[in-house]
Amino acid sequence: MAKKSLFDLYNMKKQGEKIAWLTSYDFPTAQFAEAAGLDMILVGDSLGMCVYGYNGTVPVTMDQCIQHCQAVRRGAPNTFVVGDMPFLSYQTTDADAVYNAGRFLKEADVDAVKLEGGVRVADRIRAISDAGIVAVGHIGLTPQSSGLLGGHKAQGRTADAAKLTVEDAVAVEKAGAKLILVEAVPPEVTAYITKILTIPVLSIGAGLPCDGQLLIVSDLIGQFQAFTPKFVKKYANVAEVVTNAMKEYVKDVKGSKFPADEHTYKMVAGEEEKFLKLMNGK
Secondary structure, three states: OOOOOHHHHHHHHHHOOOEEEEEOOOHHHHHHHHHHOOOEEEEOOOHHHHOOOOOOOOOOOHHHHHHHHHHHHHHOOOOEEEEEOOOOOOOOOHHHHHHHHHHHHHHHOOOEEEEEEOHHHHHHHHHHHHOOOOEEEEEEOOHHHHHHHOOOOOOOOOHHHHHHHHHHHHHHHHHOOOEEEEEOOOHHHHHHHHHHOOOOEEEEOOOOOOOEEEEOHHHHOOOOOOOOOOOOOOOOOHHHHHHHHHHHHHHHHHOOOOOOHHHOOOOOOOHHHHHHHHHOOO
């Protein structure tokens, strides 16, 4: 499978072919994603909750993101990979934003980086883009700054709020972002944004009328159990399958049914007798 380029993603928008985007945080899951034909993978800072059990994304560090991006790249060498810039990796200065975005490319061989915010981070997006790095915008519900939004709530649900969301989208495109993710916004607003922007518009909980969709892999496969956002569709229940498998294992161990004969290594014929003689000093 040939890796999608930015040119390919733009062609998909022009031709009306939806872009399928999924998060991944490790080598095996990235292998599955590539085998399944995903167009893009996001190594999201959602790894803070899905991998490390944090209460949110804020504690995630650059080094954690880089390490997980490296694992994903090894697992999906032929997939367009986006590294998620964690909290405080770009909010401070343009120089910090460019330096940290560059780390993703140099150390993890990603194809692009994503950063949250609209108008307020336009300068950061411009600096990253001017450095020759593909920047992906993220507007609507932005988890890193959810405190300012009143928590993890849908955005753009009133006329005034929708107008601000559109202004964020326009600012992101003008700043040089090549793709944009819209999160937890009504589909009416997403449709308008998709119509006026020339860059591909991707949705996570922002409805169907856009150029593609993103889901968190841990939600999609039913692995993350803390909560399930309204916009998630579970395609499997891995938590149930794995838990049941572990219960069967415990049962077999307690009942001396595992390991069975076929799970053990045998001594070479005649060697057990020699071994016992050696141990008995005979």
